[in-house]
Structure formats: C-alpha cells, structure tokens
Amino acid sequence: MSITGNLKTMELAELLEWLHRGRKTGTLFIDNGEVEKKIYFEKGSIVSSAASDPKEYLGRFLVNHGHIDEITLAQAVEMQQENKMLLGKILVTIGAISEKNLNRMLRTKAEESIYELFTWQEGDFNFVDDELPGYQAVPLSLSNVTALILEGHTRLDEWRRIKDKIPSDKVVPVTVGELAAPANDEVAERVLGLVNDERTIQEIALEAHAGEFEASRALFQQVEKGRIKMIRPRMMGNSEEPADPAPASADSVDARALLKAARKHVAEGKLEQALRYIKATTILEPNNRQLKQSIASTEDMITQRLRNDGVNMTSVPQLDCNIEEVDSSTLSRQAGFMLTRVDGTYDLNGIAKISPMSPLEAQIVIWELKQAGYIKLGKKKKKSSAR
Template identity: 25%
Template structure:
C-alpha cells in the first residue's frame, strides 16, 4: 500500500517519527512549492538526503567554503561521471580534502536540508518503498531524533528571526561596542566579518558555518542593540557551485533520482538535458543511456502487462492534489475498465513517458492496479473496444 499525503494533515516531524518507529526503508519524496527533497531511509535511519535547491547541493559548500573553484568542481563532476564514485569519496581519494572535512560538509548539508523541512507547512509526500537504492554507497545511518530535536529548536528560532531579518541577503554591521570576552571562538570569528559590506549568507560561507548560525548571532545582536541591518544590494550574486556545472550537474541529479526510485523525475530531468544541450553530443548520449536504463526498470514492473488501472482516491481528494497538466490528462482517462495496453495508445507523447507518469501516480497512492479480467466479459464498445 502506498504511503502518501500532505504535510498539511501530517506534519513533517510526525511523518519522520512514524517512519522511524515503523523502521521503514525506502525514499521519502517531499514536493514543495519551489523545491523537491528526498530522504533515503534504511530500517528507519536516515542514510542520505538530496534536494534540487542549489543551496543544498554539495557543490554549494565545496565552492562557497573555498575548497574548490567553480572550474575545479566542473572537472571533479566530469571525473565522477567516468569513475562512478561519490563526489566526496573522489575528493578524499584525490587528496583535495580529508575524510573529516568531507564528513563534516555532508553532515551539515544533510542537517540543513532536513531542518528546513520543519518549516514546511504544506507539501505532497510519498514513500517509494524499496528495499535498497539502485546504487551502493556509504550511508549516514543517523537516527531521526538527531534531526527532530535540533530541527524543532531551529524552526522555532527561525520564525522569530524572520520578524527582524527577512532573508540572509541582508547586510549586518556593528553599531555599538561588543563584549568580546563573552563570545565563543565561532562568535568572535563571525563578529570580525560584520563589516557592513557582506551579506549574512556571504559571512556564513566565509566562516564555513550554516547560515542559521549567522542569522541567530545577528538576530540576538540586533535585539541587544549592538548590530544593525542594511537592505541587500542590487548586485546580482551568483550561487556558489552553479557556474559551469551545466548538463553534468543535471545528469547527476537525474541519476540520483533514478538511484532513489523516483523514475519519472529522472525522466523529466534527462528531457531537460536533451532540450537545453541538444548540440552537445556527450550530454545527449548520457541522457539517452539513462533513458535506456529507465526502459529496463519500467519493464520490470507490471505496467507492460494486461492489468487494469483505477483511481485509489476520490475525485474530491484528487482535486486537492498538485498535479501537472500531463498527470491530470492521464487521470482523466482512467476509469477502471480498460487495461494499460488499451489506454497507453490513447495518450499523447512517448509511451515511456506515460508509463512513468502512471508509475509515479501509483507511487503517490493516486492510482492502483487491479487484477485484469477477461475482456470478453466486458463491454467491447467505445474508444478502447477490442478488435
């Protein structure tokens, strides 16, 4: 049975606790208004986290914290594609970073991604219930409680911070003397960067700490009257880790989606690569290779056999879902009477795409499959009549 719903009715903390107590495995996909995040579980433990928010990518920290340049990140991503090794592992093997440095960045990246979900008041979620991802890697093995207690604290403080500081692009400065003896070494380092020229995000990157740490420090300083805030500059600031990544980063995201079982998202991402980089032979070749892997995976399911698909939710419940136009069209053709081989030819677009849409709708608990019954016992008139 598909596990799915919306954070409006099941808050993220409750959802995480349920997965932990049930010792569930699989990939939890949460689709918000702007971003989609995925959390891989094994026996209720958090093993890995991915996000399509560029500020939650590993490259953001590697470049923003000064470990790699944009060009070096691009070369490392290319090397990763050929060697099929995790980027962090590649950095350790090449001597660019120590194991402790990589582990710290991955842990902070993971925590930041999950803590942000504590602030989400709505978002569709579904659990891709699979025993193991399609690629082996060394997981984190973190207990859910590791995230919930600190995440709840940060969420509460973030809501208070937002009353004074709208976002990290604002520029803090010191307006009164600060008792430096009362500050920790990290707070002292942050204080020395408050020069009235750098944004909160820039200070966090320079000091190699999560943005929340700087936001909290500045907020309490403003409450004490020793810090002030200026509005952001008009200058466009590029997000670290995004320059030059181009199609290689998109392919990497598509492969991550494939690995974690979100096949339709992988297909959408590879189509983006083919559309944007149609004149780049390597990009098209890798997108085509991933498409062939998707065809193999979908062939392993029941979507190519004589099965009948029907709605698993009421029409009223479906009306509350955030469905793409192509998903809505597919749903409009599902009536529980016809088999998939009869339905697929009536849908526009490639067969694989429509199979993946139906597969995704099943993963989300919107559709379900019933055992096929002999068509001879059914109505044989209409657009899907048997010839």
C-alpha cells in the first residue's frame, strides 16, 4: 500500500511510526522544493537514506567528520568513475577507513539526515512499496526507528529555541567576545573559525561543510554566552539614508545602542570589545552617513587611548618574556599571530602590513600584549647618516 501527502497534514513522526509498525518495505520520498530525501525501509526497519543535498553525500560526510581528507576523497571518486564500485567499498579497500567505522558513519549519516527532516515545515512525501536501492545497505536496528523519532522531537525543540535568536541563515554573526568551541566538537570549531564579522550563517555553513542546524547550534551557544550578536545587514544601495529597521533576532539590535556600548567599553579600557561593537554597527547600517561620523569619532577615542599608553604605528614591539614559556591557550588567534612576529626590529606599521588585521586592530592587540607583560615598546632607531 502506497501513501502520499504533505508534512503539513501528516507529521513526520506519525509517518515514520506508521511505516515502522506496519513493517513496510519500500522507499519514502520527501521533497521540500529544494532538497529531496529518500528513506529506505525493510520490514519496518530503516536500512539507509539518501539525499540530493551535496553535504549529505557519503564522501563529504566522511571528510566533515575527519575520517578522510579531500585528496583521499578525490582519489576514491576517480576510482569509482573507472570501476563503478560503491564509494564506501573503495575507501575500505584502499585502507582509508575500516569497515567498522564506515558502517558506523553510514548509520550516523542516515540518522542525521532524518533528524534534519524534523525541522522541515512542509514537504511532499510519497511511499513506494517494494522499491529499494540496487545495493546492499547497512541496516539500522529495528529499535532505532522509535529512538530516531524521540531524538527528532528533541532536535525540533532545540531548533525552535535557536530560531528565537537566529531567525534566518542570512544574518551575520558578529563577535563581541572571545569565541571558544566546546571540547571535541569539530563542527563547532570549523564554524567558529569562519566567523569574521562579514560572512552570513549560510556562507559559514557552506564553507564549514555543515548543515544550517549544525552551524546555527554552534553559533547559538555563543549567543547565549554573550560572545556573538546576530546582525541583519541593511541592503547596500545608492541612498545614504538608513533602511527600515529589520531586527536580527527576538531582541532587536540597534546600531546606536551598539555604538553607545562601544564608547562605554573604550572608557572602561575594553578596547577589543569596543572595536567589535564598532564593526557590528558598521555592518548593521553601512550607508548611514551620520553614523559613519560617530563611528570615526569612536575610533579616534580608541586611537587616543592607545597613544596615551604609548602605542602607535611607529612603536617597535620587543619581547619582554620567554616566548617558549607562554601558554598559547590563553592567547587569542590575533595575539598569537602578533607575538610570533615580534623581533624588536620592525615597527608596528611594518608588522601590520603582513598581518590580516586592520591597523587599529593590530594596535589594540599590541596594547593587550603590553598590558599582559608579554612585550614592551621601543622607538625605531634612526639610521645614522654617512659623513
């Protein structure tokens, strides 16, 4: 018996339970207009899944989870084109992954694919009796169907909480504090490593080879800890007037409030946080001429604070510690980069030219290293003229 419908009228959990209890054999097709997924059943047990979304392809999934690298995947795909073997079998044959780990990852991939279905608001489905893939699938245990449904509901609840703060993958995560991924969470590490105050969540997820849920969850954890704010950029155009407000989350983010907070951070000596809030303000309203003047004024406040503490572009940073004894885990990525470039001969202007930071950001990092006692500042020696 076949069944067709839409997830709006028949929930996924109800559909899976019906197929499971009826011990159905066949393929469940679900299409939301962008992605089509297939779930294969044999006597009510889910035996495999497939999807048209490239991030769910087996090779990409194994790369994302650190089991193979891009070069190995490319070699295996080339071999697959020549001999038409299954990709997983090729990877086992060449010793890239053990059969045990492959089977485990195939099960994980199927489970993750189904979990994502619970976040779909709608999608047409069609179950075709007795249609199965023309290859031997790795079966999931019968009890997993019920477990998948329970976990799927848990994911859905979590997704709703995330959406309260991150309503769209078009928003830009802007750092306002030091980011730190949970231990042993490689996906979160990749996602947070791509946050540059310019990329949207959609762009970050694409580059991190992660799904929207995975990327959003990693960023949501940072939002909850006050380390990230979500900004919805105004559309760039010819007009210098700000666009109508478009809140980036349930808690509307106001550009002027961000700039006010930045000025407060400057007064408190929290220069890195101040700069992050300035960046967020710029992203939020890039065409507001009046705001640009206020931003420039706030940046001048930072520059003046740096000068008062002896930091400017002609300062020559010198190590004031044994670099081998420095605990790198206590340093930000920028501070670590800058510390390894300090040799007592180049001024900050020269170091900034080879760093990925803006001149103001580079000065702030040097200021922080000086405050922490890692470096001291000198003046560039004038070259003696020949007589």
